[in-house]
Amino acid sequence: MNPGPTPPSEGGQASVRAQDVSKVFFSGTEPVWALEDFSLDLEPGSFTCIVGPSGCGKSTFLRILGGLEERTVGEVALTGAEHAVPAAFVFQEHGVFPWMTVLDNVAFGLRMAGTGRREREDIARQWLDRVRLGDFAASYPHQLSGGMRQRVAIARAFATGSPLLLMDEPLGALDAQTRMLMQEELVALWEQERKTVLMVTHDIDEAIILSDRIIVMSGRPGTLREDITVPFARPRTVDIERTGEFGELRARIWNLLREDVRAAEETA
Amino acid sequence: MSTTPAPDAASAPAPSPRPADREDRTLVAARAHRARENALRTRDLVLSIAAPVVLVLLWEVCARALIIDPRFFPAPTTILAALGEMLRSGELWTHTAPTLARLLIGGGLGALCGIAVGLLMGSSRALNAALGPLFSALYPLPKIAIFPILLMIFGPTELPKIIAVFITTFFVMQISTVSGVWAIDRKLLEAGSAYGATGFDRFRFVVLPGAMPFVFSGLRTATGTAVVVVTAVEFTGASTTGLGYLIWNSWQLFIPEKLYVGLLVIGIIGAVLTTLLSRSEKLLLPWRR
Numbered sequence: 001m002n003p004g005p006t007p008p009s010e011g012g013q014a015s016v017r018a019q020d021v022s023k024v025f026f027s028g029t030e031p032v033w034a035l036e037d038f039s040l041d042l043e044p045g046s047f048t049c050i051v052g053p054s055g056c057g058k059s060t061f062l063r064i065l066g067g068l069e070e071r072t073v074g075e076v077a078l079t080g081a082e083h084a085v086p087a088a089f090v091f092q093e094h095g096v097f098p099w100m101t102v103l104d105n106v107a108f109g110l111r112m113a114g115t116g117r118r119e120r121e122d123i124a125r126q127w128l129d130r131v132r133l134g135d136f137a138a139s140y141p142h143q144l145s146g147g148m149r150q151r152v153a154i155a156r157a158f159a160t161g162s163p164l165l166l167m168d169e170p171l172g173a174l175d176a177q178t179r180m181l182m183q184e185e186l187v188a189l190w191e192q193e194r195k196t197v198l199m200v201t202h203d204i205d206e207a208i209i210l211s212d213r214i215i216v217m218s219g220r221p222g223t224l225r226e227d228i229t230v231p232f233a234r235p236r237t238v239d240i241e242r243t244g245e246f247g248e249l250r251a252r253i254w255n256l257l258r259e260d261v262r263a264a265e266e267t268a
Numbered sequence: 269m270s271t272t273p274a275p276d277a278a279s280a281p282a283p284s285p286r287p288a289d290r291e292d293r294t295l296v297a298a299r300a301h302r303a304r305e306n307a308l309r310t311r312d313l314v315l316s317i318a319a320p321v322v323l324v325l326l327w328e329v330c331a332r333a334l335i336i337d338p339r340f341f342p343a344p345t346t347i348l349a350a351l352g353e354m355l356r357s358g359e360l361w362t363h364t365a366p367t368l369a370r371l372l373i374g375g376g377l378g379a380l381c382g383i384a385v386g387l388l389m390g391s392s393r394a395l396n397a398a399l400g401p402l403f404s405a406l407y408p409l410p411k412i413a414i415f416p417i418l419l420m421i422f423g424p425t426e427l428p429k430i431i432a433v434f435i436t437t438f439f440v441m442q443i444s445t446v447s448g449v450w451a452i453d454r455k456l457l458e459a460g461s462a463y464g465a466t467g468f469d470r471f472r473f474v475v476l477p478g479a480m481p482f483v484f485s486g487l488r489t490a491t492g493t494a495v496v497v498v499t500a501v502e503f504t505g506a507s508t509t510g511l512g513y514l515i516w517n518s519w520q521l522f523i524p525e526k527l528y529v530g531l532l533v534i535g536i537i538g539a540v541l542t543t544l545l546s547r548s549e550k551l552l553l554p555w556r557r
Contacts, residue, residue: 068458089462094455099477099555108473112464140555160463 015164015196016042016065021074022221023060033221034060037074040215040224044079044163045194049207052217052225053257053264058200059168061222065198066166080163084113087164088157093173096141096152102128103137105152109160127155130189147178154186158193167199171206183209184238191235204253208246209238216253219260226256342525350525351532364533366509367498370426371537374433375494382438382490383483386445391475396446403442411436412500424506429498436497437490444486448479481556484549488542495538511537 023035035057042048050058063069065076066087080086088109089095096105103124104111110120128134131151133144141149150170157165171179171186183206190197190210201207207214208230216226230249232240240246286294324344330336331343338346354360389396411432418428452475460474502512511530518527549556 066462068462085464087462089459091455091459094453095459097456097459097474097477099480099553100473108465109463112469142555156463 015044015046015079016040016198017075017077018061018065019075021061021064021071021076023057023064023069024072035064035071036221036223038217038222038224042164042196042198044196046213047190047197047199047211048213048215049199049201049211050215050217051201051204051207051253051257052222053219053260054202055220055264055267056217056260057220057222058217062166062168062198062200065164078164083162085109085160085162087166088160088162090150090153090157090165090167090170092169093146093149096149096156098141100140101137102133102139102141102144102152105141106155106159109156109162113160123159123161124155127159130158131155131185145178147174147182150174150182151185154189158189158195163196165195165197167197169200169202172202179203179206180238186210187236204250204257205241207253208232208249209236209240214253216256219264228253339522339524342528347525347528347532351529354526354529360529360533363509363511363514363530364537366426367502367511367534368537370429370433370498370501370510371494371541374430374498375437375490378434378437378494379441379487379490381434382441382486383445385438386442386483387449387471387475387479389442390446390449390479391471400446403439407439407443411439412497415501415504415506419506429501429507429510432501433494433498436493440490440493441483441486444482444489445479448482448486449475451482452478480553484545484553487545491541491545492538495534495541499534 018038018040020037020039021035022033022037024031024033026032034055038057038061040061050061052058060069064071065078066089068089078086097108100108103121106127107115107120107124110123115123125134125137128137131154133148133151133155136144136148141152144152150173154170157167171182174182187210197211199207199210211230214228214230215224216228217223218225228249231245327336327341328343328345331338331341331346342350351360385399389399414435415428415432418431422428422431456478457470457474460470465473498510499512499515501507502510503516507513511534515527515530515534518524518530
């Protein structure tokens, strides 16, 4: 499935290096450009969010990095390619296996990587404790709330020990209040771990709260519109939302997106 | 109800912000509401048991009073007496055993093969392209219509009867299993790939458990169909054993009690198999809501 990411040959600094990646598929006889000449380098240990109108190819790019979709042309290199799980994915919802207990779900990546039972269950238990689901190891996902299920999905990704986490709107299906709580937890977790994270989100506030850097994409075909560095110091809390700087940044990103979002709305 | 609050709020261990009399009135109303609900539930339970019992009693009375013709509708006690007699003489078992064997061997093998082929077709695009249309075309064919061909090929032995049950079960299970594999949420298949489940691991951890709910609903359908087919096959002259034969032969010899005994036992077999299936589904798929 994955056309084989290779370790970056030059420099070796970036954790992810994508160069001139394009994705074209056919709708009838019409070629559709989902992504056009998109390039992105991610520094190791950075948290980056991609925002953009629907259909701009942001999820497609994430899925290409994760090996879930093939790129049409372009180069992708991951430093962690030799790791058992080069990139750990967190899906929006329904990504945890309903037929596995919470513990088995969290240990799944390690199991596929060939880690022994004792070790993988120890690691999974530690991660369950860290996402405050220690008491639910033997439960099945349907017994949990939506927020708890997403914590399972996040724990599963972290538990693999993969240097790169790819998150496709991981909090997108949660209600607004659960979502705010989860943002705080995700910030705290990430600040302890400092994995390279690339996250796709619709939520501008979420992008500012969580990330070091925000990639704003244009509408279809997806290209890079602006690369924004988020100025807030770490450790962070959601309290930064009350600062004027936050409002300005949010307005700036929204101004970049507004026209494309409207266009995407009208063609949909 | 040991939790009835003291009428005087001041004597309550934890002071309540509500005035005591108001709390009392509310709780009394809530209890009355719950009592009404419980009474209704008990009534429903009693009705669901009483209705069939009353019908059978009515049947008994009508048959004895000759309101209905006991030659066509022998009284339930007459049927039970015949059942006891047939149990003692061993006649019942000589008919039940072959039917059970045909059902379990033909149905068991048919289910296993159907599930296996369904899983393969669900996982292999090429195999599904090759066999899918063929199986879809064969599916609506009434399997019982093939029975004479089977008789022609294998002669009047056990084999054609078992094969008839096998084919019936196979098709139901193959179709249900393929649908089960296709019904697996794409996100879960992707989660499997994203975490490195390929080849047999993907099959074992994602495809197989994901298809199980459909497999079990297929098994329930297949059981019903297999009971019909085994009875029908035993109706034909090709069989001198089995509950189907018992029913048919009792009609021809005009022994209505035995006819009803055959009907009762076949019904019980169907009910037991269905119950066993839903029990094992609960046991094997604890993750289902």
